[in-house]
Amino acid sequence: MRAAPVLIALLLSVYPFAGSASETPLERGTYLVRAIVACGNCHTPQGPDGPVAGQELAGQLVIDFPEFTAYAPNITSDPVSGIGNWTDEQIIAAIREGIRPDGTIIGPPMPIDLYRGMSDEDVRAIVAYLRTVAPVRNEVPKSVYRIPLPPSWGPPVGTVATPSREDKVAYGAYLAGPLGHCVECHSTFVNGVPDTKGHLGAGGNRFEGPWGISVSANITPHADGIGHYSDADLRTIFKTGARPDGTPIMPPMGTAYYRNMTDADIDALIAYLRSLPPLPSPAGD
């Protein structure tokens, strides 16, 4: 734990150059998990003031839906209650394929469908970071699924390259999908599953928790969505976790993490959101 603040301070100083050739896998992984990827948004216990100090990635209850009661496990390096004994390859298989070392399948809301598109380089960087997270002994109950889980999330992922940052829209799509799973919460659920084809980014999903009830926003360029925001407004939203009129953006939007994004990543995300087909919000919202 002691090394972490130093590391973060170091990282902050290199943020403007994130993505440059001088970035080590650990620096990249630290940035990803602390910003756009936000594993802690599910895996770190949250109190009224956000993520609980000293409990990073130690596990918590995520969500109680009619379909399941899912507990995000302890993914600290604790060898007993965490994943300290797993090999790098086993952790990568868990993240991208949804398969544990004992062969069992990892269920929702862990966004395996999207994590399948995470590049080899980035998933390895995330593992490098996970190795540095302080071990916390915390046994988390097993999730209960009242729906059948698929036998697998698809064929072996194989090799995935990181998209070029030169193409802002394509890189933004990578940020909003495989890395940040924005499109999971923000695409309207049809039969309990985000419809990323017909309702990509149209929002309207209800999330209940200690914060009350929040409804995911329409993030397409439609007037119901981000059409009325300037790029500067959107930067304010990501940087401060509040709208330009000052209203805070409620969980489970991972504002505590997204504010650590680099300006370049925020700009790529905005370019991608502006490129989406404009869709009205679903009826009833």
Ligand code: HEC
């Ligand atoms: C939207 C919430 C969510 C996010 C984001 C998320 N996870 Fe998970 N994760 C879960 C849940 C819930 C489970 C347990 C599912 C089950 O019980 O089958 C899980 C399971 C796991 C497991 C299996 C652990 C075990 O002991 O069974 C690992 C490893 C893991 N996640 C790593 C990660 C990493 C690394 C990230 C970030 C790249 C991440 N998760 C992001 C919700 C999430």
Ligand code: HEC
């Ligand atoms: C775990 C679910 C979840 C994830 C992941 C998520 N969001 Fe959100 N987002 C929400 C919810 C819920 C709201 C509405 C909160 C409120 O009304 O206070 C929201 C609000 C927003 C808003 C404010 C829109 C408005 O009309 O004021 C924007 C913009 C946004 N999200 C973009 C994103 C982007 C980009 C990402 C990925 C980096 C993302 N979200 C990831 C759930 C999520």
